[in-house]
Amino acid sequence: MPELPEVETVKNDLSEKIVGRRMVEIRIRPARIFRRNSSGASLRKKLVEKKITGLERRGKALLFTLDSGEVLVIRLGMTGQIMLSPEPVRCRDKHTYLIATLDDGCALRYRDIRKFGQVFVTPLSGVEECLQMGPEPLHDRFRASHLEQVLDSPARIKTLLMDQRKIAGIGNIYSDEILFAAGINPLRSARSLTSREMKRLYHAIRQVLRDGIEKRGTTIRDFRDGLGRPGRYQHHFRVYQRGGQTCLICKTTIERMRVGGRSCHFCPSCQN
């Protein structure tokens, strides 16, 4: 599932190529990913002949600002992919649901095998209300004190880190790696963290996410960047998907268990 580093990578790749371009043709294949729009026809009308004036990321969502004053929001869900092809696509791929042909002849397309993504257009002023997300962890204004506020809960730290309403952009992979980097056991109640641990966690969040961006994201199955290439962060995992292997720091066996319905990997000796 794409998390903050993957979506940031796609955004960076696409920005320079699509900002300033006009969408001259829109093709939509009806699917549940469009359910937030009143209809496919209304979505097409809101996109066709509109110029893309900016591209931003918010959590795991991409926000394409349009010259109409509205925003095309794309949440990638589990398996969503956005790709730019250098020529118009005559697409027979059954997993492609939206193709926007741009005025330079390139085509932007949205593909989603499991269809858990969301694609909709909303006025700029309504974006935050639609997304309901917590703060951006890499934002300049995001401080350790904000983290302390959002994590003031008896719930497990692993579960809270993945809760998009608490903090935006972190999912299963990066939460495992962040908790390892911070030396914190994923089963701990967030409220039990000392202020020292909270500071370590704050720095680990920023470090691991920045590292993920620097490695252009993680590709396990589906993730491809804006030009169809895989990421490299999967070669740098320290705990994720390393259950049964030895810890790179202390040689203890990495454990794998289920937490809140998700897999969770950690070193029982490095993470207290």
Ligand SMILES: [Zn+2]
């Ligand atoms: Zn260890």
